[in-house]
């Protein structure tokens with residue numbers, strides 16, 4: 001008997017998957033109307049589901065023993081807590097947007113580490129949303145599903161995140177990075193094949209405990225909004241790179257000035273990275289990764305010692321570039337390394353962690369993978 005029929009006493013109608021992501025470059029730029037360049041990971045969340053006609057939801061997970069139940073009519077922000085808030089948030093946002101989703105039995109399964117900054121929250125929201133829509137045969141544009149998932153995370157879960165992670169989970173394609181311009185709401189698929197340049201992309205989970213993540217993320221976002229208001233622009237994207245010095249001179253607070261410098265230079269780095277990748281010069285993207293990390297360490301102040309030690313160790317071992325990826329305060333680093341140096345670079349990071357007395361890091365395969373889809 002399948003796990004699904006064991007838990008719910010019926011056979012599933014289908015299964016849907018949505019992946020996690022690593023962002024190649026463009027951090028904390030999404031909520032500033034900027035540019036991002038994520039790839040989707042092979043690691044994903046799968047939601048197996050059957051439709052119900054009674055307007056009730058039952059949600060179970062292979063990682064948790066309880067089955068959580070709620071009714072479609074009764075879901076309001078705050079009504080379902082803990083991990084089940086994500087599937088409930090997806091049902092809530094679809095109901096709010098007017099989709100007839102009825103009820104459902106949902107079984108969540110994941111090989112995406114949570115708390116590693118690989119966007120497991122967005123993947124769970126997206127996987128649930130595509131499952132609930134798919135059960136009813138409702139066709140919705142992937143970018144629209146991403147926006148709905150972001151709205152659920154902002155308004156139901158209460159996390160003030162931008163739109164990068166949901167777009168990565170919905171819109172990435174195999175073998176490509178997703179160049180997403182948030183202001184224009186346009187996407188472009190940029191071929192990403194490090195092996196073709198004799199390189200490898202190493203992703204390392206530094207296993208750092210997340211420290212004050214939510215509060216710090218919201219504080220960075222507020223600083224950026226405050227700076228945009230002071231500068232009289234709708235978002236920091238409106239400050240062109242060649243206007244940066246003039247804009248900085250108009251800001252009174254040194255911390256806010258550094259936050260702005262990160263965002264404006266980071267958006268420029270995304271443009272430069274994409275130009276280089278389009279020209280087949282991936283190796284030259286490495287120094288942009290490293291400059292991005294320095295900017296996040298010194299100006300945006302979102303790194304932790306484990307992230308800095310991992311980046312420094314990768315660079316000392318010969319990586320062509322390395323940076324933390326995601327929201328910061330823990331999570332993962334990425335390093336662009338010679339293809340035959342992947343293992344040696346990981347070993348150098350492991351040794352540096354042992355020397356510092358840090359928890360041993362783990363690594364992940366980062367093959368650029370497709371966005372959300374039905375799998376059965």
Ligand code: GAF
Nearest residue numbers: 027028161162163164326327
């Ligand atoms: C987190 C958020 F969810 C994203 O929206 C983005 O801001 C990212 O941090 C930083 O680039 O993953």
